[in-house]
Amino acid sequence: MDLRLYDTLTREKRSFVPLDPKNVRMYVCGPTVYDFAHIGNARPVIVFDVLFRLLRHLYGADHVTYVRNITDVDDKINERAARDFPRLPLNEAIRKVTEQTAAQFGSDAAALGSLTPTFEPRATDFVLPRADGKADMITLIQQLIARGHAYEAGGEVLFDVRSMPDYGALSGRKLKEQRPGARVAVDAHKRSPLDFVLWKQSSGDEPGWESPWGRGRPGWHIECSAMSAAYLGDVFDIHGGGIDLIFPHHENEIAQSRCAHGTSAMANYWMHNEFLQIEDAKMSKSLGNFVTIRDLLADWPGEVLRLNMLKAHYRSPMDWTLKGLEESAKTLDDWYWVAADLKGEKASDAVIDALSDDLNTPQMIATLHALRNSAASGNERDRSQFAASLRLVGFLSESAEEWKGRKQQASGIDTKQVDMLISDRAAARARKDFKESDRIRDELAAMGVVIKDSKEGTTWEIAR
Ligand SMILES: [Zn+2]
Numbered sequence: 001m002d003l004r005l006y007d008t009l010t011r012e013k014r015s016f017v018p019l020d021p022k023n024v025r026m027y028v029c030g031p032t033v034y035d036f037a038h039i040g041n042a043r044p045v046i047v048f049d050v051l052f053r054l055l056r057h058l059y060g061a062d063h064v065t066y067v068r069n070i071t072d073v074d075d076k077i078n079e080r081a082a083r084d085f086p087r088l089p090l091n092e093a094i095r096k097v098t099e100q101t102a103a104q105f106g107s108d109a110a111a112l113g114s115l116t117p118t119f120e121p122r123a124t125d126f127v128l129p130r131a132d133g134k135a136d137m138i139t140l141i142q143q144l145i146a147r148g149h150a151y152e153a154g155g156e157v158l159f160d161v162r163s164m165p166d167y168g169a170l171s172g173r174k175l176k177e178q179r180p181g182a183r184v185a186v187d188a189h190k191r192s193p194l195d196f197v198l199w200k201q202s203s204g205d206e207p208g209w210e211s212p213w214g215r216g217r218p219g220w221h222i223e224c225s226a227m228s229a230a231y232l233g234d235v236f237d238i239h240g241g242g243i244d245l246i247f248p249h250h251e252n253e254i255a256q257s258r259c260a261h262g263t264s265a266m267a268n269y270w271m272h273n274e275f276l277q278i279e280d281a282k283m284s285k286s287l288g289n290f291v292t293i294r295d296l297l298a299d300w301p302g303e304v305l306r307l308n309m310l311k312a313h314y315r316s317p318m319d320w321t322l323k324g325l326e327e328s329a330k331t332l333d334d335w336y337w338v339a340a341d342l343k344g345e346k347a348s349d350a351v352i353d354a355l356s357d358d359l360n361t362p363q364m365i366a367t368l369h370a371l372r373n374s375a376a377s378g379n380e381r382d383r384s385q386f387a388a389s390l391r392l393v394g395f396l397s398e399s400a401e402e403w404k405g406r407k408q409q410a411s412g413i414d415t416k417q418v419d420m421l422i423s424d425r426a427a428a429r430a431r432k433d434f435k436e437s438d439r440i441r442d443e444l445a446a447m448g449v450v451i452k453d454s455k456e457g458t459t460w461e462i463a464r
Contacts, residue, residue, distance in 0.1 A: 001353045003058060005238070006315060008246065008270040009170050013358055016269065018237050024055050024064045025236035027228040027267065029245055030120070032071040033101035034080045036292040039305075039320060040242075040276045042112055046306055047273045047314040047359065048240050049114035050393055054355045057347070057392060067231045068117040069224060070105075072098035072124050073207060073217055090205055098122075108293040111302035113394035119231050123223040126230060127209045135229035137218045138211050140260050141198045149259040150198055154189030157199035157213055161192050164255050170270060171247035196252050198222050221252035228266075229257065239267035243274050273314040279321050291320075301406060303395050304329045310361040310393075333403075333461050335368075335390060338376050340400035344388025351389040364393070407462050418449055422458050425451075 003016040018024045028048045031037055048066075055064045077097055078090070085093035102122070110116070129136050141157055144150035149163045161167045168174055187193070197219035202208030208215040228236065234257065241250065250270065257266040275282075278289045296305055308328040312318035348371055354363035368389060375383035390396045398406070404415060421440050428436040444451055444460070451460045 001356045003054070003356045004358055005269050005271060006358045007268075008272050014269075016237075018059070019235065019268070021059055022063050024059050024238075025232040026052065026055070026064070026066045026238040026240065027224070027232055027236060028066070028068045028117075028239075029224060029241040029249065030068040030070050031101075031105050032074045032076065033098045033105060034074065034077045035101065036294050037105055037108055039278070039291045039293055039296060042108070042293050042305065043273050043276050043309060043314070043318070044240065044242050045109050045114055046112055046309045048271075049109075049112075050310065050355065050361065051238070051240070051271075051359060052115060052117070053393060054352070054359070057352065058356075065119070065232060066117040067119045067121065067228065069227045070098075070102050070120055070122045071220065071223060072102065072122045073127075073223075074220065078206060091207060094207060098124075104294070108297065111297050112293070113303055113306045113397060115394075121227045121230065123218070123227065126223065126226045127218055130230075134231075135226050137199075137222045137226045138209075140222060140226050140229070140256065141218075142212065143260040144198065144256065147259060147262070149255075151191070152213060153191075154187070155201045155214075156189070156197050158190060158195040159198055159252065159255060159259075161194045161196075161255065164259055167194075167255055168251060170251050170254055173247065173251070196221065196248060198256070221249055222256055224249070224253050225256040225260065225266075228253075229261070234261040235263050235265055236267050238269045238271060240271040240273075243272040246272055271314075274317045276318045276320055278319075280319055296325075300325060300329065301332070301398075301403070303332055303397065306394060307332055307365075311365060313362055314359055330461070332395070333407075335372060335386075335395065336398075336400050336403045337459060338372055339383060339387040339390060340396055340398070340403060342384060342387035344384045344386065344391060346385060347389040347392045348382075348385040351385075351392070355393075413447060413449060413462060418444065418447070418460060422451065422460065426458065 004013050005016050006013045026048070028044060031041060048068075052064065052066045072094075077094055081088075081090060081093035081097045085096055088096070106116075106120075126135070127137050129139055141150060144159065145152075145157070148160075150157055150159050152158075199211060199213055199216050199218055199222075201214055201216045206217065208217050228239070239250070239253075254266045258264065278291060281289055293305070304325060305328075308320070308324050309318070311324065311328070348367065350367045351364050351371075354360045354367055357363065368386065371382050371386040371389065375386045387396065407413075421444055425437045425440040425444075428434075428440065441451060445463070448463050449460050450463045451458055
């Protein structure tokens with residue numbers, strides 16, 4: 001089956017045709033590094049990792065370039081740096097905050113089973129013109145001014161949205177409908193209220209770079225236009241991110257990139273994952289249900305979070321619940337039991353087909369359940385495909401022993417003792433001493449261990 005992807009810009013699911021099948025290029029907006037990432041931030045990390053893995057499967061691992069940036073210049077970072085390291089000079093404090101937070105994010109993403117992107121550029125490395133000639137923000141802004149798409153006013157450089165007749169196509173906001181002053185007070189120095197900042201002046205205690213417009217710092221949107229061009233060229237295949245980035249961030253990236261480069265597109269497919277909410281409520285710090293990836297990783301293996309995330313299609317809103325996590329953990333215990341000892345040769349066509357249909361992960365999981373049942377009933381070909389499919393999409397990264405051991409660690413259960421009790425119980429059953437076998441079962445239950453008897457023998461799991 002052809003790969004088909006839903007494109008937010010054209011609002012249709014289309015066959016994916018890469019510009020160059022030898023180098024399929026994808027850009028996804030990464031984190032602003034000032035604090036631990038919350039579980040909502042894990043959704044694009046996991047979703048676009050699955051797409052990265054699928055593209056590598058379809059085009060070859062060496063023929064896909066995936067760029068996920070790190071935004072390390074932002075006013076929220078400045079505030080955090082001043083708060084956490086009041087005695088350090090601001091630049092040093094900022095570096096500490098951004099390096100720590102970027103490292104935390106990287107290890108969270110890895111724990112979620114995500115491959116490292118091909119490039120993870122940091123915005124601050126792309127502000128000034130570079131020795132290697134890669135695209136940078138100052139040169140992009142100069143190009144926009146030279147082509148009549150940007151102007152200096154009030155100490156800022158602003159993008160002139162009226163210079164781009166089809167501005168607003170991604171979000172469906174028509175310029176004509178945006179009456180100046182209708183909803184937003186018009187800043188006196190702006191030609192249109194939608195004009196956005198490319199460059200702004202920095203005061204002495206704010207981070208800044210010398211530019212043709214004085215010492216200042218870039219606006220957020222221009223970062224991604226520079227870093228995507230630096231690694232992927234003026235036009236590339238896929239641009240992704242959370243649905244909250246459609247406007248203004250992605251709309252403005254498109255405006256900057258197309259107008260600076262004189263192209264009719266920035267990326268050919270725009271993909272956006274939907275929101276995540278927690279136990280039916282919007283996540284917010286004030287509601288006290290703001291859950292970080294780090295919090296969840298303290299209680300659950302990353303693969304459980306990953307499977308739980310993939311149960312919803314990326315274009316559907318998702319409700320993140322404890323019940324869902326418990327079910328996902330049970331499922332993975334079972335999958336590890338059936339397939340962890342096996343590398344597997346070839347992923348199942350049905351799994352690839354499900355993913356090729358705009359990353360239909362619920363369908364993929366249904367297919368995996370069917371394969372699991374066939375595998376458990378003795379079909380070795382399906383067991384091999386089951387294992388290979390799970391590995392392809394980022395599961396079974398541990399051995400069965402490691403998986404069990406981690407659960408034991410989390411629960412404080414001594415697996416050796418459990419195994420001993422289980423063999424004592426088997427011996428009691430063999431001599432038909434059911435009183436003793438029941439007693440051992442109760443002892444295991446008191447330890448929080450549930451046992452399951454089947455033809456293949458007795459397995460156990462930790463009661464949740
Ligand atoms: Zn971006």
